[in-house]
Amino acid sequence: MPRFALKIEYHGAPFVGWQRQPDLPSVQGAIEAALARLDKREHTISAAGRTDAGVHAMAQVAHCEMPEGWTAFRLSEALNFHLKPNPIAIVDCAEVPSDFHARFSAMERRYLFRILTRRAPATHQAGLVWQVKHDLDVDLMQQGANALIGRHDFTTFRSTICQADSPVKTLDHLQVFQVQTQQGVEVHFDVRARSFLHNQVRSFVGTLERVGAGSWKPEAVSKALSARNRAACGPVSPPQGLYLVGVGYPDDPFA
CATH class of the missing domain: 3.30.70.580 (Pseudouridine synthase I, catalytic domain, N-terminal subdomain)
Known part of the structure; x- marks a missing residue:
């Protein structure tokens, strides 16, 4: 058929x-x-x-x-x-x-994560972003994110119920940047890899949010990665800010 x-x-x-x-x-x-x-x-x-x-x-x-x-x-x-x-x-x-x-x-999956940084409750964006009530330093977050790019054992950033055969993955791209919207400042994460472990992106975002808030130093992300221990991960972000925004193929079927 x-x-x-x-x-x-x-x-x-x-x-x-x-x-x-x-x-x-x-x-x-x-x-x-x-x-x-x-x-x-x-x-x-x-x-x-x-x-x-x-x-x-x-x-x-x-x-x-x-x-x-x-x-x-x-x-x-x-x-x-x-x-x-x-x-x-x-x-x-x-x-x-x-x-x-x-x-x-598929050769690539691309995810977007959105954090809204404002004290007033989200209305139009409720359920579509993770809202935090404090500012985030995107430069510090990018410094922490840079340690994650490349081929690594991502045990620290892998759910304990992950069914993947190996925790070793290659992260091709992780960019953190700020976007001004009518609803307030959003921090976006553009994350790309061939494949991901269970909860990997949300584990990245939750950890990097702690860096942006000043609770973690950027170099702590590298230490957490090297620990290869789930207990070394920061908090896992909630799901509502995460979007699957693209899948890459050798020949794009929708071109």
Whole structure:
């Protein structure tokens, strides 16, 4: 059957995460249920990344197979109709070769994390950012972040329930910068790698927030990394500021 790549946007708050779980709302489960409305059989889709509960996506990628006769445009329109009222949207769809795999063909995952720094409660951005009530020094945070870039044993920044075979990963990019918005100053983290460990990005952000707040020195991040001990990690940030914003492939299916 023809294979289609789906570019998916979702608000993570109502879901237990991407991965289907019995009797619990998941992004994967909602999309598979919508596919079953279009083609009455059991559907199993694969995604580039399994986001956790409360984590959002602007450009998650998954693939599915549908019978002959479906076009990419018709499939995306039909899925969006049947996904209502879930906060999930198929923002692009493309027919791909049969050997395309949303997870195993991916060469890069890119995440964005947003921290809002203001004392007044967030209103329009509630549930979309991690709010802290103090200023953050982005220069110090970047100094700490620089120690994490490259190939390392990331045991310190790995969840204890992580199922990856090895804690060794290569972090290609971690940039910390400040953005002025109408709602206040946000600190953004642009994080890129081929793959990530469970809770790795949130562990980075929670630790670097302590550096920006002045509780940790930048060099403490390097020491925590070298410890290869989960207990050396700083606090893990909450999920609502995290977004999967891009997945890179050798041939972009949506180009």
